[in-house]
Amino acid sequence: MRILVTGVTGQVGGALAARLPPPAIVLAADRSVLDLAAPRTLAGTLDRLAPHLIFNPAAYTAVDKAEDEPELAMRINAEAPGALAHWAAARDVPLIHFSTDYVFDGSGARAWREDDTPQPLSVYGASKLAGENEIRGAGGTFLIVRTSWVYAADGKNFLRTIARLGRERSELRIVADQIGAPTSAALIGDAVAGMLSEGLEALRDRCARAGGLVHLAASGETSWHGFASAIVEGLKARGVALTVERIVPIASKDYPTKARRPQNSRLDLSRLKSIFGIAPPPWQDALAPELDRLARELTSTNGG
Numbered sequence: 001m002r003i004l005v006t007g008v009t010g011q012v013g014g015a016l017a018a019r020l021p022p023p024a025i026v027l028a029a030d031r032s033v034l035d036l037a038a039p040r041t042l043a044g045t046l047d048r049l050a051p052h053l054i055f056n057p058a059a060y061t062a063v064d065k066a067e068d069e070p071e072l073a074m075r076i077n078a079e080a081p082g083a084l085a086h087w088a089a090a091r092d093v094p095l096i097h098f099s100t101d102y103v104f105d106g107s108g109a110r111a112w113r114e115d116d117t118p119q120p121l122s123v124y125g126a127s128k129l130a131g132e133n134e135i136r137g138a139g140g141t142f143l144i145v146r147t148s149w150v151y152a153a154d155g156k157n158f159l160r161t162i163a164r165l166g167r168e169r170s171e172l173r174i175v176a177d178q179i180g181a182p183t184s185a186a187l188i189g190d191a192v193a194g195m196l197s198e199g200l201e202a203l204r205d206r207c208a209r210a211g212g213l214v215h216l217a218a219s220g221e222t223s224w225h226g227f228a229s230a231i232v233e234g235l236k237a238r239g240v241a242l243t244v245e246r247i248v249p250i251a252s253k254d255y256p257t258k259a260r261r262p263q264n265s266r267l268d269l270s271r272l273k274s275i276f277g278i279a280p281p282p283w284q285d286a287l288a289p290e291l292d293r294l295a296r297e298l299t300s301t302n303g304g
């Protein structure tokens, strides 16, 4: 089976490509192979690659920058997934696409279910929701996997930012009124690659039973402040020399950003459990191996 994975230089794409078991042939496509900013070129490339299954974690993920580049965000996050989906649906090729908690407005305190009405607060969220709608409109066999607060020991993400600031500053001020579940790319990679373990027909059946949409995140919840505190404590416990002494909780209104973010990013995981049989670990458990990797890197490069 030939499996196309987009965005392999990213967190989720990298984790996923590394986990697809043989005899699958992984077609690892970076932007030089498939440029999602040029949706009209995609069908020709797909004809050439001829995948039997497509994973599309590639996306325009710069949440604040998207406010200034709405057309580009829309092209990459909506038009391009639409083009992939039309190609896939016409050939009965399943498409597994990734989306975000940022499709919701963050109201209330209950975990968002798949059938709750999305109402994005940002251009990024709106572009990801438009991508979901394009895929749904194309039909065929598809699964949109909404996840939240993605990080990994490598890449560009909150974990690495805190590790850097924790070695530069004595005090960090971190937002404490946005609640969600930090989710490692490894957790997503394990779960999604695992969906293939019973074969393509079983996956098709589950995609249909899920109505093409499922939430996937670590279990439990915290704030960015709670996540930062766990990172700092975890790195210190692993022998990384940090300068930070205080992590001060602040409100979103005291940390203005170009894009508005949801305050409630909790994702309900019942469908993931009932249809895919996946019960994700607590976010703290998924964080531990990433801290191990990061601490090894930081201590072996003398804190560099």
Ligand SMILES: NC(=O)c1ccc[n+]([C@@H]2O[C@H](COP(=O)([O-])OP(=O)(O)OC[C@H]3O[C@@H](n4cnc5c(N)ncnc54)[C@H](OP(=O)(O)O)[C@@H]3O)[C@@H](O)[C@H]2O)c1
Pocket: 006, 007, 008, 009, 010, 011, 012, 013, 030, 031, 034, 035, 036, 037, 038, 056, 057, 058, 059, 060, 061, 076, 098, 099, 100, 101, 128, 146, 147, 148, 149, 150, 151, 155, 156
């Ligand atoms: N990061 C999060 O916190 C988060 C939260 C919820 C949902 N998600 C969703 O989860 C998925 C995976 O996110 P991630 O964290 O793995 O993202 P990421 O680390 O930012 O990686 C994004 C990937 O998309 C690629 N890409 C960007 N523009 C492209 C283009 N024009 N053509 C082809 N490839 C392009 C990037 O390639 P380059 O390396 O060449 O730029 C990179 O490989 C995305 O759908 C995202 O919306 C992410």
